[in-house]
Amino acid sequence: MSLGTFSAMVVSETAPKSFERRIVKRSVNDLPPGELLLRVHYSSLNYKDAMSATGRPGVTKSYPHTPGIDAAGVVEEDASGRFKPGDEVIVTGYDLGMNTAGGFGQYIRVPAAWGVPLPAGLSLRESMVIGTAGFTAGLSVYRLAAAGVAPAAGEILVTGATGGVGSIAVGILARAGYRVVAATGKASEEGYLKDLGASEVIDRQTVTEGAERPLLKERWAGAVDVVGGATLATVLKATRYGGVVTCCGLVGAPDLPVNVFPFILRGVSLLGIDSVQCPAGPRLEVWQRLAGSWKPAHLEETVTEVTLQTLEPAIAAILAGQVRGRTLVNLLAS
Numbered sequence: 001m002s003l004g005t006f007s008a009m010v011v012s013e014t015a016p017k018s019f020e021r022r023i024v025k026r027s028v029n030d031l032p033p034g035e036l037l038l039r040v041h042y043s044s045l046n047y048k049d050a051m052s053a054t055g056r057p058g059v060t061k062s063y064p065h066t067p068g069i070d071a072a073g074v075v076e077e078d079a080s081g082r083f084k085p086g087d088e089v090i091v092t093g094y095d096l097g098m099n100t101a102g103g104f105g106q107y108i109r110v111p112a113a114w115g116v117p118l119p120a121g122l123s124l125r126e127s128m129v130i131g132t133a134g135f136t137a138g139l140s141v142y143r144l145a146a147a148g149v150a151p152a153a154g155e156i157l158v159t160g161a162t163g164g165v166g167s168i169a170v171g172i173l174a175r176a177g178y179r180v181v182a183a184t185g186k187a188s189e190e191g192y193l194k195d196l197g198a199s200e201v202i203d204r205q206t207v208t209e210g211a212e213r214p215l216l217k218e219r220w221a222g223a224v225d226v227v228g229g230a231t232l233a234t235v236l237k238a239t240r241y242g243g244v245v246t247c248c249g250l251v252g253a254p255d256l257p258v259n260v261f262p263f264i265l266r267g268v269s270l271l272g273i274d275s276v277q278c279p280a281g282p283r284l285e286v287w288q289r290l291a292g293s294w295k296p297a298h299l300e301e302t303v304t305e306v307t308l309q310t311l312e313p314a315i316a317a318i319l320a321g322q323v324r325g326r327t328l329v330n331l332l333a334s
């Protein structure tokens with residue numbers, strides 16, 4: 001890499017609704033305005049990145065564009081004075097990788113307020129194994145705990161358990177002392193989920209059994225849901241009195257076909273989780289817990305590592321729901 005130029009994935013719309021991804025050389029001077037210039041060491045692949053990289057509606061409005069909602073690296077310059085050159089910083093969410101050139105490039109330039117100092121206890125690599133998916137899992141557990149769901153309350157269900165959010169949620173909950181039940185469509189991954197800390201692994205189809213009934217037998221003290229649709233609706237109907245369910249995703253469906261009974265007869269709470277605009281206070285606190293008492297014990301077991309040059313098949317795989325755990329993008333080796 002010569003001074004001022006770097007490699008990045010650039011997605012272009014070559015014909016209406018037809019998108020092409022190429023790895024090209026870009027200039028630091030062409031990055032958007034912002035106080036913080038970061039040399040990106042690692043990024044990660046999230047579902048949203050695959051949507052941006054393939055032109056799916058709702059993420060990126062204009063192309064050409066460099067996706068990557070996650071980046072961790074070393075400060076080159078910060079005009080705000082908040083960080084000094086050489087500091088290690090994490091940037092996730094806000095507009096990164098949406099309509100601001102993202103972490104699938106070896107440099108990003110962003111507002112300094114988007115940066116989180118890398119907490120002691122995490123390496124840059126580990127922070128991106130966690131990435132937005134793991135931060136979202138952390139935020140979900142943080143909200144469950146703040147709502148009063150303690151490990152003694154009972155079983156916590158994690159849906160989409162082999163995915164990015166699910167895998168890290170299983171690890172965090174187990175580390176924090178909860179009994180975790182992991183729901184998956186991949187029966188072959190039972191061993192993987194148990195290694196991460198799940199006490200029990202169930203087929204995702206059993207979660208939606210009885211979906212047509214108004215209420216189900218109480219089972220879950222809490223749940224971390226990434227699926228939405230009938231899955232989330234059925235989980236709510238099977239949540240125990242006073243239980244809490246978090247909702248962050250829509251890999252199954254964006255609708256929520258539920259009635260009011262879980263809420264008005266059992267006092268169940270449904271908490272929305274948004275990692276993108278999460279305020280700085282809880283953002284820092286969740287990262288600090290992820291670096292400390294919540295750091296998943298088997299983080300490396302969740303990782304598949306790629307470079308910009310080998311990212312393409314992973315994009316198709318995550319859209320097809322076939323990825324296990326987290327995909328780390330190594331920008332130093334790209």
Ligand SMILES: NC(=O)c1ccc[n+]([C@@H]2O[C@H](COP(=O)([O-])OP(=O)(O)OC[C@H]3O[C@@H](n4cnc5c(N)ncnc54)[C@H](OP(=O)(O)O)[C@@H]3O)[C@@H](O)[C@H]2O)c1
Pocket residue numbers: 046047048132133136159160161162163164165166183184185186204226227231247248249250251252273274275276318319320321322323324325
């Ligand atoms: N709100 C936020 O701030 C936020 C942040 C990050 C992610 N998200 C959202 O959270 C969701 C999960 O993200 P992720 O990065 O974990 O994605 P991911 O790695 O692709 O994992 C999703 C998992 O869900 C399961 N799944 C896939 N298709 C399914 C279907 N049709 N029905 C039921 N289960 C299905 C699969 O796990 P199994 O095979 O184990 O069932 C899959 O591995 C996405 O919708 C993403 O956009 C939201």
